[in-house]
Amino acid sequence: MGTMSPRSAAGIGMVVAAGFVLAACSGGSTPEPGSTGAASEGTTTSAITFWDPYPQREAGSDWDKLVASCAPAGSTLTRSSAPQTDLFNQLTTAVKEGNAPDVVLLDNPMMPEAASSGLLATAEQAGIDTTGIDANLIGPGVVDGVAYGVPMGSNALGLYYNKDVLTAAGVDPTSIKDWASLNAAIEKVVATGAKGITFSGIAGEEGVFQFEPWFWGAGADLSDVGSAAAISAGQLVSDWIGKGWAPRSAATDNQSASWDLFLTGEYGFAENGSWFASAAADNKTFAAGMIAIPAKDSAVAPVPTGGEFAVAPLQSKDASNHYANAAAVIACLTGDAHGNATSEALGYLSAKAGVRATQVADNPLWTPWVDIVQGAQGRTTDLGADYVNASAALSEAIQGALNAAGDSSGVESAFKDASGS
Amino acid sequence: MTVTRPEAALSQATPGRTEARPPEAERPRRSRSPRWAAVAFVAPLVVYLLVFYAYPLVQNVAMSLQRYDRGSFVNGGAPFVGLDIYREVIGQPKFWRIVGQTGTFTLISITVQYVVGLALAVFFQHSFRLSATLRAMFLVPWLLPVIVSGTTWQWMMNPDNGALNSLLGVFGVDPVWWLNADHALMSVIIANIWLGIPFNLVILYSGLQNIPTTLYEAAAIDGAGPWRRFWSITVPLLRPVSLITLLLGLVYTLKVVDIIWIMTMGTGTSQTLATWSYAMAFGKGTSSLIKYSEASAVGSVLLVVALAFGLVYVAVQRKQED
Numbered sequence: 001m002g003t004m005s006p007r008s009a010a011g012i013g014m015v016v017a018a019g020f021v022l023a024a025c026s027g028g029s030t031p032e033p034g035s036t037g038a039a040s041e042g043t044t045t046s047a048i049t050f051w052d053p054y055p056q057r058e059a060g061s062d063w064d065k066l067v068a069s070c071a072p073a074g075s076t077l078t079r080s081s082a083p084q085t086d087l088f089n090q091l092t093t094a095v096k097e098g099n100a101p102d103v104v105l106l107d108n109p110m111m112p113e114a115a116s117s118g119l120l121a122t123a124e125q126a127g128i129d130t131t132g133i134d135a136n137l138i139g140p141g142v143v144d145g146v147a148y149g150v151p152m153g154s155n156a157l158g159l160y161y162n163k164d165v166l167t168a169a170g171v172d173p174t175s176i177k178d179w180a181s182l183n184a185a186i187e188k189v190v191a192t193g194a195k196g197i198t199f200s201g202i203a204g205e206e207g208v209f210q211f212e213p214w215f216w217g218a219g220a221d222l223s224d225v226g227s228a229a230a231i232s233a234g235q236l237v238s239d240w241i242g243k244g245w246a247p248r249s250a251a252t253d254n255q256s257a258s259w260d261l262f263l264t265g266e267y268g269f270a271e272n273g274s275w276f277a278s279a280a281a282d283n284k285t286f287a288a289g290m291i292a293i294p295a296k297d298s299a300v301a302p303v304p305t306g307g308e309f310a311v312a313p314l315q316s317k318d319a320s321n322h323y324a325n326a327a328a329v330i331a332c333l334t335g336d337a338h339g340n341a342t343s344e345a346l347g348y349l350s351a352k353a354g355v356r357a358t359q360v361a362d363n364p365l366w367t368p369w370v371d372i373v374q375g376a377q378g379r380t381t382d383l384g385a386d387y388v389n390a391s392a393a394l395s396e397a398i399q400g401a402l403n404a405a406g407d408s409s410g411v412e413s414a415f416k417d418a419s420g421s
Numbered sequence: 422m423t424v425t426r427p428e429a430a431l432s433q434a435t436p437g438r439t440e441a442r443p444p445e446a447e448r449p450r451r452s453r454s455p456r457w458a459a460v461a462f463v464a465p466l467v468v469y470l471l472v473f474y475a476y477p478l479v480q481n482v483a484m485s486l487q488r489y490d491r492g493s494f495v496n497g498g499a500p501f502v503g504l505d506i507y508r509e510v511i512g513q514p515k516f517w518r519i520v521g522q523t524g525t526f527t528l529i530s531i532t533v534q535y536v537v538g539l540a541l542a543v544f545f546q547h548s549f550r551l552s553a554t555l556r557a558m559f560l561v562p563w564l565l566p567v568i569v570s571g572t573t574w575q576w577m578m579n580p581d582n583g584a585l586n587s588l589l590g591v592f593g594v595d596p597v598w599w600l601n602a603d604h605a606l607m608s609v610i611i612a613n614i615w616l617g618i619p620f621n622l623v624i625l626y627s628g629l630q631n632i633p634t635t636l637y638e639a640a641a642i643d644g645a646g647p648w649r650r651f652w653s654i655t656v657p658l659l660r661p662v663s664l665i666t667l668l669l670g671l672v673y674t675l676k677v678v679d680i681i682w683i684m685t686m687g688t689g690t691s692q693t694l695a696t697w698s699y700a701m702a703f704g705k706g707t708s709s710l711i712k713y714s715e716a717s718a719v720g721s722v723l724l725v726v727a728l729a730f731g732l733v734y735v736a737v738q739r740k741q742e743d
Contacts, residue, residue, distance in 0.1 A: 085703065085704055085705055085709060086703075088704070089703055089704065089711070092491055092494065092495060092711075095495050096494065096495045110709075113491060113710075114491075116492065117490070117491040117492035117494075117495060118492055118495055118496050119491075119495060202686070203686045203688050203706055203707045204686070204705065204706060204707055204708075204709065205709050247580075247581050248580040248581055248598055248601070249579050249580060249581060249600075251600070251601065251688075252575070252600055252685065252686075252688075388708065388709050388710040389708075389710060391708075391709065392707050392708030392709065392710060395707035395708070396707050399602065399688055399689070399707065400602070403601045403602040403603070403689065405598075
């Protein structure tokens, strides 16, 4: 090691000390939600910022045009997009720095954490109308009895099937009423030389979202990830990997990758979301259909509610004007006048029963999804902000179960270990 | 292709080493204004160091000593907890497993990268037709964006229909589930070695160019075979360059996140200290709960290790110059 001269040591000391001074200066304080500012006391401003988690919907897309058209007269709306987690992190920093956007679309399981961390203005304060929304869909946005935003609509998971493959295998999709009949159907499909089922088991919330219909369908509860019911759901998907019915890449596939596998036409079934419903209907290479995901002993498992909430971040400067901007844009996007256009642009079902009825009447594509959305369960309803911990444990368990490839002791220890940590 | 001596270039980049200081005796004769001029010249560098090095570093350490969550990150008021976060992080059963994986990843990566890089450098030492073209082709991994090469490796390692398993199948080897929990570390090491070979090749090749050919000619006249020439001329004369290549490789490899994250998201055995810290800092991977303090603590551990090897590097360089 080289020796350090006293002068350079003093220099380093000075640099570090100055760093401490800089560190001490940072960090302001933001107001309490609900206390400062109200949309009714403000006026809309000339520049409005809008963040959403849809980087795939580029400038010029239907969604982009719809958002731009919702800027109030005299205002220009600037829209920017980032993936869900990044958007949440950017929002956290922006609120801390006091330069949060006027409107953010936040994924629904993030709502309790965002609200309890003091990032969001209350719906009342921001002039957001939450009446007429189905209770299961508004649920994730209500924290300690206070509503913090309004759902942009709802998506849900279903079990898509390839009609051509099923016909060749002699499988009638309406005969699938529980896990046993689903497994029997997949076995028949695989016997004809086709492949079984695609799903996404990727680490993180996306894989957990896809696993929850099986988890809840087994009667398991998010407060006990290591329960026997939870393990039986893990065993179900693990067996699909072990028997070669599902691709082993399911452990790393996200929902788009899993959908691409289904589109090859080689698979009989695919668990995926309602946002692919129009893509499935337009598919030219094979005919696709959809049924509800079965529970262990019944035909319809509860699926997690999907979709984003429109929220107004907490503002420390000109709060009332920012909230007035939020109120105007969100009312335009989720109000009854535009509700249907918003749902169609996003591929979601409306969160309001009345608007949903019109939507289904206009586009029969949605008919099979209505019951699924109405029976859907909020991910954070039971646990609130603690959901993230349960989700993390469940994600570890799913990864372990998929890696066990059917080995029952491996699946059991994956769930037991995950619930213990 | 111009060849620069890497160790010469690097020593220039080390501040405070080569500038001669004025002898103390000269001091009193100087007037004040050059002194202020000197301060003015140094000021931009000091400000730069403060803003971009000292501040983030101190902030990182400060964060690891306070218990932050998303709420206290925004509104302030994170309690000071001393070294509690470090105790909790190190006390987790997976901490030492991850340290072991980080060590395996780093050591195997740099060893194989170095050996293969050196073999290729020696191979390209003798010019032949198309040697320049071939050498350029070996640089491809360096030029491709990691998102492209990482995704391509993931696709080639697909357990059901990946190119790698098809190739193994030709030789009658059973398909391997490359990216599952047990094999993930091996898979990311393979991809990382592929990524790192060009760096080793380029630096070692330029080092070889600086060994006078007369030495080889003299040795050949004395009857030394190629093997003897390699061990008695190439290896000792390349030692300074080799040490620098290995030390830089070590620091680079220790902090690799991108290739691992793209291929496995740090699942199974492929979790390293760097990916673990990244996952906790941004709420990515299996847990979407953001853990600012724990991420900073792991980051500080990584910093200390990198700093230790950085000091080894400085010491080695100093010794070589003496």
